[in-house]
Amino acid sequence: MYYDKESIEVLLRLILELCGEDAVKVVKVLLNEAEANDDTLAEKSGMRLNQVRRVLYDLLDKQLVVYKRDVDKERGYYIYTWSLNREGLREIIRERKRLVLARLKERLQYEEQNMFFACPNGCIKRMTFDKAMEQQFKCPLCGSMLQNFDNSKILNKLRLKIESLERDLAHR
Ligand SMILES: [Zn+2]
Known part of the structure; x- marks a missing residue:
């Protein structure tokens, strides 16, 4: 083997x-x-x-x-x-991949359904729309206006990972 x-x-x-x-x-x-x-x-x-x-x-x-x-x-x-047990091991590895896939899909949904904001000075990496609204769209650390955070790179990465895992799992 x-x-x-x-x-x-x-x-x-x-x-x-x-x-x-x-x-x-x-x-x-x-x-x-x-x-x-x-x-x-x-x-x-x-x-x-x-x-x-x-x-x-x-x-x-x-x-x-x-x-x-x-x-x-x-x-x-x-x-x-x-x-x-070759078959058994293959099955647990597949099981693990299915779990990872499920988590990635949840993560993707979160990224798709939320709008994010960040401080232009880098104090705050990222916050959701609700959190930003609580702060009146100002950075709680430096007071700058929060800017829209573009998560399209994250979305692309997640979609690629999901695609590749799905392809992998489709092969028996
Ligand atoms: Zn700031």
Whole structure:
């Protein structure tokens, strides 16, 4: 399984949020090894076996890893070989993108529905129409008349981001 650098960063951030630091250590090993059993994971992550197992069950519960089970014939017990759940990971990354998209749309709506004002001397970066009216359109710091703030660049940026995310999410 191959991940580019950016996906790995997104992935590790998500794992940290969802399952914590120990899970990040385990997932890093799985990214390098493709698959590994409990012992290898413990050794390579520098964690205790029971710690690793706890993390693995958490990851399994969240459908981020899969395992296959083999019998160790010599010793007569099961060996679990773990790997990352490609589908599961893809789904959480998509879920994250959908969340970001929803936030961007809210932000866009806010930018579209508001008029903004700013101080020409830069004391106040931006305030909404209502706030500016409360101040009688004067800067509360220097007393200059507030000027209309042009948010068209912000609007363009937001629209482009939204478009690109929507395109991305349309591809399965
Ligand atoms: Zn001012």
